[in-house]
Amino acid sequence: MKKEQDYIRDIAEIRTMMERSSKFLSLAGWAGIMAGIYALVGAFVAYSIFGFNPQEIYNPSEEPGAEFSKVIFLALAILLLAIGTAILLSFRKAAKKGEKLWNPTAKRLLINMSVPLSAGGILLLIFIWHDLIGLIAPLSLIFYGLALFSAGRYTFKEIKTLGLIQVGLGLIASCFVEYGVLLWAVGFGVFHIVYGISMHFNYEK
Amino acid sequence: MKISIEGLNKAFESRVRLGIMSALAVNESYDFSSLKEFLDVTDGNLASHLKALEKEGFIEVEKTFVDRKPNTRYIITGEGRTAFEEHLKALEKLIKSQK
Numbered sequence: 001m002k003k004e005q006d007y008i009r010d011i012a013e014i015r016t017m018m019e020r021s022s023k024f025l026s027l028a029g030w031a032g033i034m035a036g037i038y039a040l041v042g043a044f045v046a047y048s049i050f051g052f053n054p055q056e057i058y059n060p061s062e063e064p065g066a067e068f069s070k071v072i073f074l075a076l077a078i079l080l081l082a083i084g085t086a087i088l089l090s091f092r093k094a095a096k097k098g099e100k101l102w103n104p105t106a107k108r109l110l111i112n113m114s115v116p117l118s119a120g121g122i123l124l125l126i127f128i129w130h131d132l133i134g135l136i137a138p139l140s141l142i143f144y145g146l147a148l149f150s151a152g153r154y155t156f157k158e159i160k161t162l163g164l165i166q167v168g169l170g171l172i173a174s175c176f177v178e179y180g181v182l183l184w185a186v187g188f189g190v191f192h193i194v195y196g197i198s199m200h201f202n203y204e205k
Numbered sequence: 206m207k208i209s210i211e212g213l214n215k216a217f218e219s220r221v222r223l224g225i226m227s228a229l230a231v232n233e234s235y236d237f238s239s240l241k242e243f244l245d246v247t248d249g250n251l252a253s254h255l256k257a258l259e260k261e262g263f264i265e266v267e268k269t270f271v272d273r274k275p276n277t278r279y280i281i282t283g284e285g286r287t288a289f290e291e292h293l294k295a296l297e298k299l300i301k302s303q304k
Contacts, residue, residue, distance in 0.1 A: 007296050007299050010296055017224050018230060020243070103242065
């Protein structure tokens with residue numbers, strides 16, 4: 001006959017299998033830390049070198065701003081760098097656990113994030129088209145936050161809190177457009193780093 | 206359906222079967238190759254356990270074609286969910302009674 005420990009082990013195993021089969025747990029804490037660092041560097045470069053600091057929502061451009069297109073390229077470069085780092089580090093974390101990175105949970109996570117992210121991305125392009133430059137930083141925070149919130153069901157639940165913080169910062173930034181770049185740096189920079197560090201110590205130590 | 210005195214379902218005695226039921230209980234469906242990877246078992250081993258659970262009426266098989274390749278998905282049945290939940294309850298009860 002089985003002993004108590006066997007039953008406890010059975011239940012513990014069932015719980016982990018349920019979690020492991022439904023949640024993407026290869027997301028590395030370091031990916032958050034690195035993304036935060038990239039964002040801080042990017043915000044600093046955009047602000048102090050390219051002078052990107054919209055004071056109003058509506059910024060009609062008299063001449064096609066060469067500096068502004070640099071800001072867009074900078075933002076895209078940071079985005080690619082952050083995604084690349086996240087994939088690489090998660091790949092390594094998955095390999096360490098003897099798992100594959102691409103599995104049904106990874107797929108579901110991406111599908112659920114892609115809806116708010118692509119809606120937000122397209123809306124940002126439309127706003128740039130209409131010279132509503134002051135709303136770029138607030139809206140990217142809001143849509144990214146929504147994506148994280150919906151990702152929370154498919155990965156570490158802490159990511160929901162991070163999402164709500166980003167949405168909150170985005171809404172504040174929509175009211176105080178002149179602080180948009182600063183709040184963007186706080187959300188994408190500081191909070192990514194805080195999240196990454198806490199994940200690293202809670203789950204990877 | 207064989208159930209022991211303690212209320213444990215004989216169909217769930219193996220680790221692989223518990224794994225299959227755990228995965229299917231919290232996911233809409235799971236395909237063969239993902240299950241195989243998740244449980245880290247061989248094709249033959251997984252297939253025999255799946256067959257056994259299917260025979261009990263605990264899981265359903267759905268065969269489709271994805272890019273002209275056969276794709277087999279497994280879904281938990283209502284009966285399977287009830288049996289699995291009963292099994293979990295029985296396990297918890299046993300732990301409590303032995304304390």
